[in-house]
Amino acid sequence: MAGRRAAIKAIDWAAFAERVPPNQKAMFNALKTRSDALSARLAALPEKPPAIDWAYYKTAVAKAGMVDEFQKKFSALKIPEPVDTQTSKINAQEQEAAKSTAEYVQASKARIAQYEQELQKLRSMIPFEQMTLEDLHEAFPETRLDKEKYPYWPHKPIADL
Amino acid sequence: ITCSVLHATRPLHTSKQHLAPLPPLPEKGGEVRYGLIPEEFFQFLYPKTGVTGPYMLGTGLILYFLSKEIYVVNHETVAAACILAVIIYGVKKFGPDVAAFADKLNEEKIAKAQAVKNESIEGLEAAIEQEKKEQWRVEGRSYLFDAKRNNVAMLLEANYRERLLTVYNEVKKRLDYQVAMQNLKRQKEQDHMIQWVEKSVIQSITPQQQKESITKCILDLKALSKSAQATA
Numbered sequence: 001m002a003g004r005r006a007a008i009k010a011i012d013w014a015a016f017a018e019r020v021p022p023n024q025k026a027m028f029n030a031l032k033t034r035s036d037a038l039s040a041r042l043a044a045l046p047e048k049p050p051a052i053d054w055a056y057y058k059t060a061v062a063k064a065g066m067v068d069e070f071q072k073k074f075s076a077l078k079i080p081e082p083v084d085t086q087t088s089k090i091n092a093q094e095q096e097a098a099k100s101t102a103e104y105v106q107a108s109k110a111r112i113a114q115y116e117q118e119l120q121k122l123r124s125m126i127p128f129e130q131m132t133l134e135d136l137h138e139a140f141p142e143t144r145l146d147k148e149k150y151p152y153w154p155h156k157p158i159a160d161l
Numbered sequence: 162i163t164c165s166v167l168h169a170t171r172p173l174h175t176s177k178q179h180l181a182p183l184p185p186l187p188e189k190g191g192e193v194r195y196g197l198i199p200e201e202f203f204q205f206l207y208p209k210t211g212v213t214g215p216y217m218l219g220t221g222l223i224l225y226f227l228s229k230e231i232y233v234v235n236h237e238t239v240a241a242a243c244i245l246a247v248i249i250y251g252v253k254k255f256g257p258d259v260a261a262f263a264d265k266l267n268e269e270k271i272a273k274a275q276a277v278k279n280e281s282i283e284g285l286e287a288a289i290e291q292e293k294k295e296q297w298r299v300e301g302r303s304y305l306f307d308a309k310r311n312n313v314a315m316l317l318e319a320n321y322r323e324r325l326l327t328v329y330n331e332v333k334k335r336l337d338y339q340v341a342m343q344n345l346k347r348q349k350e351q352d353h354m355i356q357w358v359e360k361s362v363i364q365s366i367t368p369q370q371q372k373e374s375i376t377k378c379i380l381d382l383k384a385l386s387k388s389a390q391a392t393a
Contacts, residue, residue: 090313
């Protein structure tokens with residue numbers, strides 16, 4: 001009986017639901033309904049079937065050896081457990097997920113560092129009242145007027161004015 | 162003689178720190194009296210001649226120019242005086258309003274730039290928050306795999322139990338069938354026997370017996386009807 005049942009861990013669906021991003025909510029709901037259906041089905045089935053009352057049948061059935069034969073065969077019968085094919089796949093998936101999440105976290109941290117840098121630059125800027133036009137162009141390069149592309153005033157396409 | 166030239170305190174990109182941002186420009190220009198003569202001149206003459214010194218100097222100079230006819234009074238003087246009067250009146254009256262308007266234009270530009278800057282800062286902070294939240298979300302991936310494994314385990318367990326149940330049901334069905342068969346056979350035998358007994362009894366009733374039993378019934382009925390009438 002030891003290998004029979006893989007331990008069914010209690011899942012905190014509430015905490016799980018919190019972590020699902022909004023664009024994957026449909027998949028999460030499908031998973032949850034499937035899970036709930038399975039657990040309902042499992043709960044509906046008794047763990048052991050009720051014991052057959054051999055004594056009654058021995059007295060009731062006229063044919064002599066039949067009940068004994070049945071009883072012998074029944075107790076000798078060993079029902080095979082269903083073979084678990086998916087758990088290894090799931091474990092493999094988990095490994096892959098761990099790897100891809102590590103990458104994603106790495107990229108995310110790089111992005112955060114970039115944002116932090118820009119934030120730092122913005123925060124340490126001199127106030128606008130003390131800036132010259134040159135300082136403004138340094139701080140915000142998009143304000144620089146392209147004098148090569150548009151050599152004549154106003155140095156930008158008229159539509160941009 | 163140390164002349165204090167205006168803006169001399171502002172270094173002009175000569176020191177080693179010329180790449181640093183410049184200190185801000187002073188808010189207002191140097192003080193002037195009568196719109197022409199800087200205050201520093203009066204301060205310069207104060208130690209020697211006191212308060213009235215520069216005024217005496219000015220008056221003397223003007224009288225000198227007039228009396229020696231270095232400056233000649235002609236019609237242009239009158240024109241200049243009128244123009245100056247109008248200009249000074251205009252500036253004194255409308256100056257502050259114009260200044261406020263110009264300041265407002267400047268303020269608007271600065272406010273726009275400031276708004277852009279603030280929005281960028283807020284956007285970046287929100288982006289950082291979002292990234293952190295996504296990282297936190299990702300940490301919950303173990304839930305998903307646990308759920309999947311649970312599903313698999315539940316499925317296997319349910320299947321196994323179903324199989325047990327099927328076996329039990331089948332065996333029970335067969336045994337019950339045997340019992341039911343026996344019962345049915347016994348019942349049929351009983352019924353047949355009863356029917357046969359009845360049939361033979363009926364057959365054994367001779368016509369003579371039938372007549373006797375019918376007359377007896379009629380006599381009994383008559384007796385009963387007599388007793389019934391009595392009670393009614």
